[in-house]
Every structure is written in C-alpha cells, then in structure tokens.
Amino acid sequence: MSGNTFGHVFRVTTFGESHGGGLGVVVDGCPAGHPFPHARIAEQMARRRPGQGKLTSARQEADAVQVYSGLEPETGLTLGTPIMMMVGNSDARSHHYDDLAALYRPSHADYTYDARYGLRAVAGGGRASARETVGRVAAGTLAEDLLAALHGIEIVAWVAAVGDVVLPAVDEATLTRAQVDASAVRCPEGHVAEDMTAVIEAARKQGDTVGGVVRCVVRGVPAGWGAPVFDKLTADLAKAMMSLPASRGFEVGDGFASTRLRGSQHNDPFVKDERGQVRTVTNHSGGIQGGISNGEAIRLAVAFKPVATIFQPQQTVNRAGEAVTFQARGRHDPCVLPRAVPMVEAMAALVLCDHMLRARLATMDGLRR
Amino acid sequence: MSGNTFGHVFRVTTFGESHGGGLGVVVDGCPAGHPFPHARIAEQMARRRPGQGKLTSARQEADAVQVYSGLEPETGLTLGTPIMMMVGNSDARSHHYDDLAALYRPSHADYTYDARYGLRAVAGGGRASARETVGRVAAGTLAEDLLAALHGIEIVAWVAAVGDVVLPAVDEATLTRAQVDASAVRCPEGHVAEDMTAVIEAARKQGDTVGGVVRCVVRGVPAGWGAPVFDKLTADLAKAMMSLPASRGFEVGDGFASTRLRGSQHNDPFVKDERGQVRTVTNHSGGIQGGISNGEAIRLAVAFKPVATIFQPQQTVNRAGEAVTFQARGRHDPCVLPRAVPMVEAMAALVLCDHMLRARLATMDGLRR
Amino acid sequence: MSGNTFGHVFRVTTFGESHGGGLGVVVDGCPAGHPFPHARIAEQMARRRPGQGKLTSARQEADAVQVYSGLEPETGLTLGTPIMMMVGNSDARSHHYDDLAALYRPSHADYTYDARYGLRAVAGGGRASARETVGRVAAGTLAEDLLAALHGIEIVAWVAAVGDVVLPAVDEATLTRAQVDASAVRCPEGHVAEDMTAVIEAARKQGDTVGGVVRCVVRGVPAGWGAPVFDKLTADLAKAMMSLPASRGFEVGDGFASTRLRGSQHNDPFVKDERGQVRTVTNHSGGIQGGISNGEAIRLAVAFKPVATIFQPQQTVNRAGEAVTFQARGRHDPCVLPRAVPMVEAMAALVLCDHMLRARLATMDGLRR
Amino acid sequence: MSGNTFGHVFRVTTFGESHGGGLGVVVDGCPAGHPFPHARIAEQMARRRPGQGKLTSARQEADAVQVYSGLEPETGLTLGTPIMMMVGNSDARSHHYDDLAALYRPSHADYTYDARYGLRAVAGGGRASARETVGRVAAGTLAEDLLAALHGIEIVAWVAAVGDVVLPAVDEATLTRAQVDASAVRCPEGHVAEDMTAVIEAARKQGDTVGGVVRCVVRGVPAGWGAPVFDKLTADLAKAMMSLPASRGFEVGDGFASTRLRGSQHNDPFVKDERGQVRTVTNHSGGIQGGISNGEAIRLAVAFKPVATIFQPQQTVNRAGEAVTFQARGRHDPCVLPRAVPMVEAMAALVLCDHMLRARLATMDGLRR
16 A cells, blocks of 8 residues: 555565665565575675676675574474565765755655655665665565576676666576676677766766666566456566666567567567477567467566765755755766666566466466366 | 556556457546546447447457446546456357367467466466457546546547658647548558558558557646656557557657767757746657656657558467467558557556646645645 | 455455345456355255244345356356346335434444445445345355365354353254255254354344354365465454454354363373374364364354344434434344354355465465466 | 465565564554654553563564664655564573474374474474564554554553453443553453462462453444454454454454354444534443444453463374373563454554544545535
8 A cells, every 4th residue: 555565476675775774575475395595685685786787886885685584493494384585784974965955856756745744854865775776686586486496596786787788688588697797787789888887987977877778578477477357467577677676667578679670570470399388589578478388488678867965965855845956965866877786587477377376366266287 | 567558546457358248448546526438438338449430450349348347427527446448349259269179369468368377268368368459548548538627638640651651740739639540550641551551451461550640739738747767658558559469669759869869969958938848949858857747748659560461371380389370360560550549548647647646645735736 | 445355365355235225246356267156055045044934034036146247158167257146126115214314223334424425325334234245145155165165164153152041062063054044043962053043033132133253164274275364264264254244253163262261271292193193182272273274174153243233222312412312113134143054154254265366376386286 | 376465455474483583573554754753562462472471472582673664764764665673582492392393282283283394493383473462562663653643542452351350341341441441461450460370370389371352442442343244353353353463252342252142232222422423322232233343342362272282291193193291481471462462452442443444445436525
C-alpha cells in the first residue's frame, strides 16, 4: 500500500533513510533449506556502492550487509522465516545537508516529498537517496541465487549508452559480468567504455551530469513463467525497473524500435531444436510473448536520466516560495550508470524469482509432482 | 497472485475469454455515493471496439456494458460494494479457430500459454485476446470519472507514431479527445494522420501489420500523489502500460531522449506562479519526481509492436513439434494503435485513481480533515 | 482492501446484492487442468439454499450456478484463468422492502451500512444478506474438489447445538455428509435432531429465532500446512468463519474448554504409528500446532447468534432519529444453522486450498520436485 | 503470503527468531507527522515482557525497542516512510536448548515446523516463541496511539479467567489499565485475582500449567468502520487474536453464549441519545453489526490454552521416530495470561487502525472533506 514492498510470493520490504539508523530489507517467502549466499551478496553490494572510482561518488560506504534473522545459525541455511538484512549508516555527515531543509533542489524529490508528507528527512535525501537500493541489491542477489540454484539462470546487465555514446550490439549469449567489469564504466567494449568515460569526465569538469541506458539479458528462464494479464513479465519487469531512482524509460525485446518494423519482420518463427525443444529463430520479442516467457533470453533496457545534482548555480524556490539560488556541495555521482548495473540485475532477479515460485502453482500436473 | 487484479485500493479484477460466456470486470473499492457514468463508459467502449472503420478489425462487437452489482437501483449511485460489469460474447465464430488448436502462431501467446497451463482456450486467443481489455476500459473510465469529479483531472491520449511516421510535438496543454478523434487513426494533426493511414493501408494490402507509439497527457494531478519506492507513479504507470497487449516500451517525461541530455539541460527549475503555487519552468520530468507527482502535467508514451497476425504464410511448429506453415484467416487489425488510445487512457486512470485514494492516507493532517 | 476478496493464492472475490442483477464470484488462481466439479457444486448449492423445508426461509431460489469464464468449452477443464460464476436473482420481490428504507432494523446491518457508506441497497439487505454466501459456497466447493483430488481431503460439518440443545460428541473420524443430512436440521443424531427441530419450531411459532453451533472436521490434511505467524491455520480459519453472517464465536480443538485444562491434560503426546508416521495420541490441539497442521484431523466450531429478523414488534429509530416500531414481514429463517453447514465447509475449504498451494513453495526440496 | 505481514493500509511485518540477531517489525503505512510514542511503547513492552514477577517466566529481557528508520531525527515525527523497530537478543542461553534439536516437545511447534520447512531454529523455539510478539506489541502500541490521537479511542484488556476461576462482569465502560495492573495476574477484581494466583501457583508447584481467557473492550470507535464481507471487524479481530501464540478460541459480543439466546433477547434496540446520536440500548452485538462498528463499545474474548511446556516427564518421539521421554528445563511461564493482556490490546489496535484508515476512503463525501 505504501509502496515499500515488492513481490507477491518472494516479498521484499525495504526500510531506512540515507542518514538514519540504517537501511535494510525484510525478505519474506524465501524457501527453507537454501545456503545463504553471503559472498554473492557482498560481491553485488561492492558493485553497487559509491566510491568505486573517480567515476562515482566519493562517499565511502561500508555497505557490509548484516543478517539479523531467518538463518539457522549452525548451517547458514534459510529457515523459511523472514530474512532481515541491514547496512549501518556509518559515514553520515549530515551537516552538509543543513541548508537544504528549506529549499527545493530542482528535479529532486524534495518538493514532492513535502507535498506528499508535509515533512521529509533532509539529510542525504532520506529515503529518496540512491542508497535506498542497498536493500534491493541484497534481496535481489538472494533471489538471483535461488534462480541459479533451481534453474541455472544467469543475469547480466551492462552500460549500453552514456549520453550520445551508444554501444552497438554485444553477444548477449555469452556476455559475462567479468567482461562488463573490465571497465569502471561497466561497458563491455573497451573503446566504447573509453568514450563513455570521456563523456562523464567532461561533464564532471563542468559540474554537470549525464544519463544513459543499461541493458540486461536473462539466460535460462524456462517457458511458462509470467501471468497473462496485469502481471505479465513485461509489466512486472517494467515496474521493477521504473521504480529505480532516475529511471525514465523501459523496453523489452526490440522495444521502441519494434514500432518501426512490419509484423512480417518482427514475428519470431518457431522451430524445434535438436533437443526437441520449441525455440524461436529470432528473438525480437525478448523472450516474452503474451506476458509469458517463451524460453528464449529475456532482453530489456532501462533509460536513466542525468543525475539531478549538478555543481552549477540553479534557480529554485524555498519552502516559503521565495526565489533562491541553489549551489550543490558534497559528494555526488556525475553518472549513475555504472552503479545502476547491479541494481537492474537485482530488480530483474526479484521479478523472476517471484514468478518462478508462482509458476509452480499454475497446473494440477505441476502440483502432483 | 494470478495477475488478474490491478490496484491496491481501487482494485480491478478482470475475467473472461474472447469466445466464452462473457468478458468483464469486478471493481472493488469504488467509494460510495458517486453517480455511475454510464454514458462516459459507453463512449470509451465505442472508441475501444474493433470495426470502427477500415483501419481496424471488422469484427462487430456490441460491447454494451451491463452492470450487475454495486449500484443503487433507484439512483444509480455507487453503493461502495463491488461493481461487476460484463459484456457478452455475441459475435463468436469459433469455427474460424478450429485449425489453430494444434499450431503455434508466431509471436502470439499460443505457445507460452501451453507452456504455462498445459492447455489454452483456442477460440479467439482466449484471454490473450485484445478483447480482454473490455473490462479495463470499463473500469478505467469509471476511475477517470472519479478523478474528474474530485480533482477535475483530464486524460488525453493520441497516436504519436505509426511505423516511421512520427507526429512532432502537439500542444499537450490544450489537446482534446475531439481533436484526437478527428481522424480515424487518432492522430490530432490532419496531414500526419493521412500519412499514418497510408502506411497502415499499405501494410494491409501486403497482408502485413505495423506498430507505433501512443502518447498520453494527464492534466490536473495535484502534487503529492505516488509512493516513493516501489510504487512510484513512474513504476505503476509503466506496469499498467506494459500490461497492455502488444506493448513493448514505456517512457515518462523525456524518457529515452533524456539519456542524451546533461543534468543542466534536463533539470526543471522551480518557480512560484501568480497563485503562489510551486511550479516548474520546464517539464522534462513529465510531472513526476522521485516517483511522486509535482503538479505538472504527467506525460508518457507507450510503444506497441506490429500486430502478430499477418496474412502471409509463416513457418512455425505444431504441438507435436512438426514444422508447419501457418496462414492466418479471419478478422484482424493491421494496426492496433487507434484502439489502444482509450486503453492507455483507461490504464492511466486506474493508476491515478488508486494513488488518489492512497494519498488521502499519507498524513495525519489529511486524516484530521 | 474493501474486503470482498479472500485468499492469497486461491483468491476469491464475491460481488452482488441480494436483489440486484445477480450474485457471483471470481475465482483467481485455480490451477489449470482440473475437471470443473459442476455436480459437486450444485449439490452444495442445494444444501445452502433456503426453502429446503419448513425449518428455513420459504424463499425459492433457483441458485443454479452458471459459469461464464475460465473453462475450456470442449472438456470442462479449468484453464488457469479466472473462473466467474454467477447466480441470477429471479425471485426478487423488492416491494416487500420498500418500507425498510428509512428505518434501522435492530441487530441488522442497516444502520452500520448507512454509517459507513451513506446509503445502502435496501431490498433484501443488499450485500448484507445471507444470499451473499452463494459465491462463497460455489468457490469453496471448487476448492474442496481440489483438496479431494490432490490429497483425498474430506470436510464434514454439522449442527452441534441449537439453543440449549447440545449434541454430545460424535465419531468425527467416520462422520459423513449423508449422516448429517439425515435430518433437515443437519444434526447427525436422530433424537437430538428432533429436539433441535422442536426448539426451532417453538421459536417460529412465537415469531422468534434461535442460534446455535456448527462443528466441522477436516480429515486428511498432511502435516506442514499453515504459516507460523499471522497466517496461522487457526487465524485464517477464524477469519473465514467469523466472516460468515451471524457468526459470533470460533474455536479450534478444545477451544474455550481448553482454558480449564492443565497443560499435562491438554498436551498431545507424539507417537509413531505402524506406517512410521508421527502422530499424536490425543487431539486436543485440533490438528494445528503453532499455526501449522500436524496431520491430525482439524476440528473447529462456529457460534451463530439467533437471526435478527423476528416477527415481534421491536422498538427502533428511523434515519431521522425518530423512535418507530418495526414489525418484520416476508420470508426469513427462524434458524440459520442448517444452511450454515455448507457455508462452514466452503470457508474451511477456501482456507485449506490456499494453504495447500502456499505450502508447495515452502522449501527448496519441494521446489526441486 | 508467508504470513509475516498483517494489515492492508497500516501494514506490519515482523521478523526475528527468539535467539538470533534480534526481533523486530517494519511498520509501513503510518501517516506522516505523528509524534512517535516512545514512552507509550516502552510501557506496553514492559507489560509484555517475561520476568515481571513470580507468575511469569524468569527470563530477563531488556526489550528496549530501538527505532532505526521512519522518524525525523530532530522532531521525532513520523516521516510516512517505513518504521523499523528492533529489540536485541541479549539474554540468550542457547545451550539450554541443545538437546531439543532432535525431539518433538508435545503440543509445541517443533514437529510442525519440521514438517513444513524441513528444519527449524531450535534455540528458544525460534520464531514460534512468544518472544515473536515483541514486534506486534511495539507496532500495535503505535497503532493505539494513532487511534487515541485521531478518535480518542481507548483499549483495555484484562484476565477474565484462569482455569476454573472466572471473573464475573466488570464495568467495561470505566475500566482502566491501572485497575487491571493492580494485580500481577492482571485481573481487576482483587479477590478473584488472588484465586487466580493461587491456581497458577498450585500448577507451578506441580510442574504444570494453566490456561484462561482474556477479555478486551475498545471504547470510542465511531460507527462505520469495517468492511462488510470477508474483512468484517469480527473476522479481522478473530484472525488477529487467533494468530497469537496459544490462542484457541475467540468471541465477540455475547459470543458462544449468544447461541443460547432467542433473537428477541439478543437484538439490540436502537434509540437516539441526548446528543442526537443513534445508539443501542443493549450491546449483545459487541459493537459490531454486519461486520461494521455501530458506535458502541467493541467487546471480545480470547481463549488461551495451558502453556505446552510443563515440568513433568512426557512421552514423545524424536526425529528418527523413536519413543523418548522429554523433561523440560529452563525458564517458562506457568500461565501466559498476564502477558497476553498487552498482546491482545496490540492486536486489537492493529485491526482498528487499519480499518480507521480504510474507512476514510469509503465515500465520495468523505473524500471531498
């Protein structure tokens, strides 16, 4: 209802403000008996955190996820009970934010939070901070681990565009996270990564910011996941991605480009492969037809706007409605894209893990097994 | 869970197959005491139905919505109890579909339904038919009427692209449905509408289909609607639109184009207007910041792929996995765009009506009023 | 949210007023591939309907359930899509109710509906009528059929008390619905049934009504169903039963009587039976421990107050707050108990079917199967 | 879905095992701008904790609730974002429990947890411990504070029976928590409290335990709260109470006793009081008619079975199915009733706070205010 919970069966509830007592998540609905993936989560948390290089915010976050419940102490197996994970807020310098209480930073959530709630946590943007995604990444990586354990599913996202620098097609069938992480900007093609880095650096020097596109592929999803009407995989993935901070667009398969194709060009012919499996020759649909997975790779993209915090003077108003000039200080990413990569992976995992579980209940035959 | 319900407070559950006993919707959570908008619903149902012209499917649907519950008989006022609306399936010629039972039409939901459920309603695509949107449009128009009654909100969608024919910007502040409906293709600019019509006709003659883009503006939403984390307005609108048949992409505000802007270009400066209201000078954000409405017009776009049913022979497989040739027959739209216009409006209304109600509970001050 | 939906995975949404266009239910989440149990549903509907004998209301309801969606036409198999079932309102004599619009019948929902909604459907009590349970019984019997098909589960309820006439213990391990239906009052012991009948008849002659207790046993539920905190089986069964019209109390196992036992008397010792199955020697717990089924028979009871409609003059007020005398007319049960038997069975089935599906997702081992 | 969340608008999710990293709760949906009631919560936590006297378990729990999110640091006002509260597990002596891992204590949740999850947190009963209610009481007291702030509502529960010692009627219109707390057993009548204490002490000396009944009155709920079908106030209160550990029965108003009344005795006549308010002369209905509050005091009762942990040797089986003798050690309540009082109050508050918010959306008139 208040929108801090995601998922139906694998349910994730996040809490916490950027500079309060901690940020965390409760995962309810994780099946019992799974070895908790501490290392995998630590890895994705490291990819998510700021301060990884000069491309991103200098804020040093420990981001060490502590698990408070839901695990058998001796074995580390999941108990089937709620798993609460939290990250402390050690590096909070809230005095940086004191002078922000009264004014509305352009294209931030300051004004809209005040409009909705009548007050807001000023320090660090409160819950509107990108730091809110800590819980998503922790929970999403647990989801990813379940998908891998039960179906061998792999999720890989990468930066596909920064500003005007666009990465041409990559081999999505074989792309790995190691390839993605070869550059700090998380673009798997070296020379494109260099161009993207140059664009980001140029913006930073001007106190400006840039946006871009993250693409994601999910390999190994069997046919038959997704619900056919409101909870189409397309719909739930869209919601997941468009709930990420700064996201402004989403597409699946050929997306907006599909609008310029004829049906005869876009349709994916069915064939039977050597193992007797129904497959499609092409994958314009991005692995989802009628909202349900068809066994092909799921392909999606998310557009992120340029970060709102720029280091140039901006005209705005304060709470009293007086015109004021705002000059940002502090530590901020000139480009959110590299850090968005694990966030996109996490959200994809949350959607698919939920639908993996839901699909288990779809048929009487499945229930008899 | 099974994905046939949408919304949290204003909850809509649809049911029905294309050629079964009827298609309908139960609306739960409509406040009591509202005059039921029979005429407004009939109007939108007429805009939704096929057979409006040669641009769309020739199937004649009565689509007269009958209300079975939730209204006071004497006054037509909503009772606060569930409102069940249904449309009968009078014009069903299911023998057209007999030979479809065994084969998988490319880029339809035949294969994925079989993969999920082990069987499917063959006639008319069952629940995967665009006819499933009957209930959405009926319920969405009721939602729209509540939005209009309580806040004077206006929702207008239009066809902004068909294939390569793209409509340049229109005056979104004044655009009306009458202007949109001036052409059968529902593009408000006459000469662009003609170009679009030509593209559709050319495709039809070749037994082919085309895709396109619907844009939508919502005027009058006050600041403060939307939840800040998973249920951002951006997220819920994305889910709503990406749950429509054939949708492949979604964007809000400047969307994908915003990825090519600098922060200094994209940020919307705040000012106070003559009435003392905080406003933004520009509206790159599309009326939503941090997932919450800021009082500006909400602007969004939805990409629809070309319809899968083409009248050219296509290679595919049947249930036994044998390669077969499929040749479509029957009545089908070469372009879903004109009919998608009221569907987009309806889904926008469902999201906003739900959030209008939810916003009412956000603050103690609001509850005291 | 508005409380017309029950269940999480096997979700039931009812709609309809007593004298409107029809009463029905949408079942969402029924697995695909199950033969729809038309006959079983008709049977339970017949047990639910009034006019079965002089003990119950003389209103003749057709109560023939028509299925509008969710079934494959040729085979009658469930499609996995929403199943909409509806019963028409053929025998509506709403003029009987005209003079009720302005006054509040004591211990009816007239005043509380007005307090909540500002208006109400006067005829037949609208949605507060016992006729609202039509949809519950139809959906619950479908649930019961799934429980029987997948686990051989049997649900039998009976009238255990009417006024002061209390049935001593019956053999719950073997009791059948045929034994229950041997008397019109649905008490399986003939002489007790006669006493109950006498009590009901005496009340009727005085224009009065009586309450009583329905007991229910569920046999065959395996160990491990139920969630351990808020959604304990005890809790969900309690909610289910206390949502029935006129219910005022609920207990499971030894219930209120257990409060007078010592722990050493109430505890159920564990043993292993000849098949190697863990069992309990006694069943004071009623088959549920820590909210989760333990494999023993689930035993529960529901208290129903005397029907509010009596045929004696009563003091009350009208909408204007003026004191008036109310004298009921029309057709009403002097005792709701016999008809409550299938309602209790249906609600038990809804709870257990939902938890059967949920239990399928509890462990990684279960998901691997 | 996994049953760790309660409520629709005012949503409470609990987490934590008895001897793990902590027990806590996330409250989502608390309106913004409310002064957080630290003191009120500390008070109820003190009433809930064991070790208050010789009547209850000797375990010393700090039970100091720490708030990690959702409050404005400077003012302590609620932010409208999730409020996470947690209590650490300082006094854990898990070696007491080592020998319990392999055997099933009679009438505990050991066997059923194993049956459901395949493993369980052995120490302290894990999540099946009464300590799980820490989060409920913290969240429920916040709910109570909102009910008091917005409507002046008062909730008072007391011990109405212990074993065979039953408290006759008290003056529910004036009863205070101070009166209830006058005795350690929380029975407001001194001599009855003494009898109850004697019964508990006698049981303790024999290594045995006793059950009892808690009654609760809620004063000040306006007419019109509650949803009329599945989410009747009766139903939601029943679920709330029957989700408490050891609860076995629930009744509202006259409850089971109402089954022995005639309708003419049970009906509550309406009158208009001196302030022009519709009231009932009697309150057999317990303040709820048709599932909706009628403005009278809400009256309910909850039956608690005797605690399962007795200090007598008991026959049972271990995981291998071998017959073993179990002899409990450690710290346990001989009677849960005194500590159940604040739990019942908390659960009542959670239900009513949720319905208070939901009622705000019931009518167009209400939304216009």
